[in-house]
Every structure is written in C-alpha cells, then in structure tokens.
Amino acid sequence: MDEELRFDGRVVVVTGAGGGLGRQYALMFGGRGAKVVVNDLGGDEKGSGSCSTAADNVVDEIRATGGQAVANYASVEEGALIIQAAVDNFGTVDVVINNAGILRDVSFHKMTDEDWTLLQRVHLNGTRAVTQAAWPILRDKGYGRIVMTTSAAAIYGNFGQANYAAAKLGILGLANALAEEGRSRNIQVNTIAPIAASRMTATAFPQEFLANLRAEAISPLVGWLAHENCSETKGLFEVGAGYIAKLRWERALGHAFGADRAFTLDDVARHWGRIVDFTDAEHPLGLNDSLEAVERALRA
Numbered sequence: 001m002d003e004e005l006r007f008d009g010r011v012v013v014v015t016g017a018g019g020g021l022g023r024q025y026a027l028m029f030g031g032r033g034a035k036v037v038v039n040d041l042g043g044d045e046k047g048s049g050s051c052s053t054a055a056d057n058v059v060d061e062i063r064a065t066g067g068q069a070v071a072n073y074a075s076v077e078e079g080a081l082i083i084q085a086a087v088d089n090f091g092t093v094d095v096v097i098n099n100a101g102i103l104r105d106v107s108f109h110k111m112t113d114e115d116w117t118l119l120q121r122v123h124l125n126g127t128r129a130v131t132q133a134a135w136p137i138l139r140d141k142g143y144g145r146i147v148m149t150t151s152a153a154a155i156y157g158n159f160g161q162a163n164y165a166a167a168k169l170g171i172l173g174l175a176n177a178l179a180e181e182g183r184s185r186n187i188q189v190n191t192i193a194p195i196a197a198s199r200m201t202a203t204a205f206p207q208e209f210l211a212n213l214r215a216e217a218i219s220p221l222v223g224w225l226a227h228e229n230c231s232e233t234k235g236l237f238e239v240g241a242g243y244i245a246k247l248r249w250e251r252a253l254g255h256a257f258g259a260d261r262a263f264t265l266d267d268v269a270r271h272w273g274r275i276v277d278f279t280d281a282e283h284p285l286g287l288n289d290s291l292e293a294v295e296r297a298l299r300a
C-alpha cells in the first residue's frame with residue numbers, strides 16, 4: 001500500500017477552524033504530522049460576539065491524539081496576529097487555509113451598509129490580511145500552499161447573497177492574481193467552492209439533504225492542494241457529497257467585426273447568435289490567452 005501523504009515539519013494555519021469545515025481541516029492536518037494554528041474568533045454565524053472555546057476545543061482534540069496545535073482567537077481582519085502566532089509557536093508558516101466566514105443573507109433592496117461591509121471585511125479583507133502577512137515568509141522560503149474558499153452561491157449567483165457573492169468572488173480574483181505572483185516562488189494558490197452540512201448551511205437546505213453532506217468530505221481535497229506533492233495552482237474546484245470537480249472559464253469563438261470598421265448595436269444584434277455560441281469554445285487559462293483573442297480580432 002502507498003504511504004499516506006503527511007505534513008511532518010510543516011506549519012499550517014487554518015482560519016475559522018473552531019467548527020464546521022475548518023475544524024475538519026485542522027484535525028486532518030494535525031493527524032498527519034503538521035503543526036497547526038487553530039484560529040477562530042468564536043462568534044456566531046452572523047459575525048457577532050467572540051469566545052475562545054471553539055478554537056481551544058479543536059486544539060484539545062488534536063493534542064489528545066498526539067498532534068501539535070495552538071489556538072489563536074484573532075479575527076481574520078487582523079491577519080498579522082494569526083501569522084505571528086504561527087511564527088511565535090512554530091517558527092514559520094508553510095500552508096494557509098483561508099476558511100473563516102460568516103453570512104448575512106438579505107435581499108439587495110434591504111441590504112444595509114453593515115450587511116455589505118462586514119461581509120467584505122471578514123471574507124475578502126480577512127483573506128487578504130492573513131495571506132499578505134504570510135506572503136513574505138512564503139516568498140523568502142520559496143515554498144507555500146494557499147487554499148482560498150469561495151462558494152457556488154458566488155460563482156453562479158443566488159438570491160439574497162449579493163454581499164457574500166461579491167466578497168467570495170473577490171477572493172477568487174485575489175487567488176488568480178496571487179497564483180501568478182507566487183508561481184516563480186513555488187507558492188501555489190487554489191480555491192474551493194465547498195458544500196457541506198455546518199451551522200452555516202443548517203437552515204439553508206432540508207435536513208435530509210444535509211444528512212449526506214459530511215464536513216469530512218471536504219478536507220481530502222484541501223489536504224491534497226496543501227501538500228508538497230501537488231503541483232496544481234490557480235485551480236477552482238467544486239467539492240462536496242464525496243464529489244470533486246475542477247471548473248474553468250469557457251469563451252465562445254465569437255464574432256470579429258473588424259477593429260478598423262465602425263459597427264452598431266444593430267450589427268451586434270444581428271450577430272448575437274454567433275457571439276453566444278459555445279460550439280468549438282476555447283478555455284483560456286491566463287491573460288495571454290485573452291490577448292491572443294484580441295490579436296486574432298485585429299487580424300480578422
């Protein structure tokens with residue numbers, strides 16, 4: 001039998017690891033030899049309050065099975081404190097799992113400034129704060145594995161989640177840029193869109209549906225993306241219910257009107273079928289693939 005993939009000697013930071021998916025990640029890393037910073041603010045699912053119990057309990061669970069872990073209770077908005085905890089306790093950081101999150105679902109016409117701003121602060125700014133604090137360490141050592149968390153609700157759009165969707169796709173944009181910036185330093189950045197039973201989804205889906213969406217079914221993908229043997233970067237994955245699949249962009253061949261020719265909205269309307277036709281579609285991977293389409297249009 002193959003040897004199990006381990007994280008001996010690696011320092012892993014998991015944000016929001018006091019419950020739900022983050023707890024599973026922390027237990028998995030702790031059980032495979034990593035030194036784990038179990039970060040959790042310990043508030044409620046809407047972002048109110050704080051307490052140390054959630055993170056402490058997970059640290060106790062990891063230590064009870066012989067693993068190494070420390071608790072950290074900072075908000076991800078204060079990302080530098082979380083990375084400092086990794087450095088103070090374990091000397092460095094190798095892996096960052098940006099997982100912490102909250103929800104404030106409300107239809108857009110009723111959304112307050114606070115509903116909007118708090119979601120950006122926790123998800124997008126928090127992810128940036130934690131990642132940017134770790135970044136110089138990862139760059140200097142020429143090694144890093146970062147997993148970001150987005151959501152199908154953001155990729156596809158969902159009623160009542162404009163604040164969440166904006167923040168979560170902001171995270172994907174951040175991941176795409178950092179994957180490019182980290183490439184030459186062996187820092188790999190991937191993003192997951194999980195679905196699993198947790199307090200976050202407890203009221204969003206029927207109980208019988210949630211029963212099979214085990215939180216444990218997300219951590220194998222997170223572990224693999226965080227492992228040194230994995231060469232994937234800039235990936236986006238849907239994961240849940242024992243299923244994992246990669247997503248990618250798709251671009252229609254489109255219609256070139258000619259860069260030196262004036263054309264009108266009537267011309268656009270006339271060629272609409274071609275513009276939205278995905279027959280023989282392309283799958284651009286980077287900015288060069290986008291520029292290539294522009295060059296092709298210039299030649300048309």
Ligand SMILES: NC(=O)c1ccc[n+]([C@@H]2O[C@H](COP(=O)([O-])OP(=O)(O)OC[C@H]3O[C@@H](n4cnc5c(N)ncnc54)[C@H](O)[C@@H]3O)[C@@H](O)[C@H]2O)c1
Binds near residue numbers: 040044074149194
């Ligand atoms: N469960 C799902 O189906 C699902 C679907 C899509 C995306 N997600 C995302 O997965 C991640 C984990 O969600 P979950 O389902 O485990 O939810 P959860 O509520 O069980 O866990 C989130 C954890 O983050 C912590 N947290 C919240 N704000 C924090 C902050 N400012 N600083 C530090 N910790 C903070 C919470 O205390 C909590 O323990 C979230 O980013 C969520 O948006 C989950």
